[in-house]
Amino acid sequence: MQSGIHLVAIDLDGTLLNSSKEITETTRAVLRQVRAERNVHIVLATARPPRSVTPFYRQLDLDTPMINYNGALVYCPVSRRVLMHRPVSAKLARGLVVLARQMYPEVLVSAEVLDRWYTDRYDPAYATETARLFVPDKVGPVEQWLTGPITKLLLLGQPKRLLEVAGRIHREYPHQVTIIKTEDTLLQITHATVDKEKALRAVAAEMGVQQQQVMAIGDNANDVGMLRWAGVGVAMANAHPDALLAADYVTDHHDADGAANAIHRILIEGRAS
Secondary structure, three states: OHHHOOEEEEOHHHHHOOOOOOOOHHHHHHHHHHHHHHOOEEEEEOOOOHHHHHHHHHHOOOOOOEEEHHHOEEEEOOOOEEEEEOOEOHHHHHHHHHHHHHHOOOOEEEEEEOOEEEEOOOOHHHOOOOOOOOOOOEEOOHHHHOOOOEOEEEEEOOHHHHHHHHHHHHHHOOOOEEEEEEEOOEEEEEEOOOOHHHHHHHHHHHHOOOHHHEEEEEOOHHHHHHHHHOOEEEEOOOOOHHHHHHOOEEOOOHHHOHHHHHHHHHHHOOOOO
């Protein structure tokens, strides 16, 4: 099974990237080798928007689709085609904002629409990794820019208050949205059908790759679906407990080239231990 892998889907933060948010030369070398010697496609699968993934995509000289926003968007930078987009309706998003502000008036509200960022205000104390690198396309009252479907809604603020908001959303919108919480100060809200697994299925189908020919590597709860679905699921040593349970194999820490080590060990050396 391992020798028949033709597609490797890799999460970014906590997986492919080390703590310095870099891809090491060791990892780049292994990815070059597996692409050249085994004809394996590398697909980046992340919660980040395209603009925040592009520098790493270019470093690796990729030509595959990328999975963004936990699977809400599948985008091909080479052809500039949107292969899949599952947005939240404006009506639903506005309802979520009203609910959040009733409970937590100071909550920061942002939205991603394809690759554009809208926000009511910017607070460095609650900046996401992407927000540290890019400026918003629009800053202003939510009512000014939340006028159409959005790819992802972001609520930022104090961890305890956000947990309370998340609980209320789960109760009042149980089947309409998916809430991902990978950081204490951030809630990421997407359409209920959004999942990295579904996006990976779409990418594999687009590329003519069968399920058993897919390897997935990740570290967090939002990676669980794709780890379970892939023919080979690999969790990082630093992974969330749910990801560890979902995986077939556990590799090294992301600061020890764990993703590259798993690829080399399983795909190039042909062993899993």
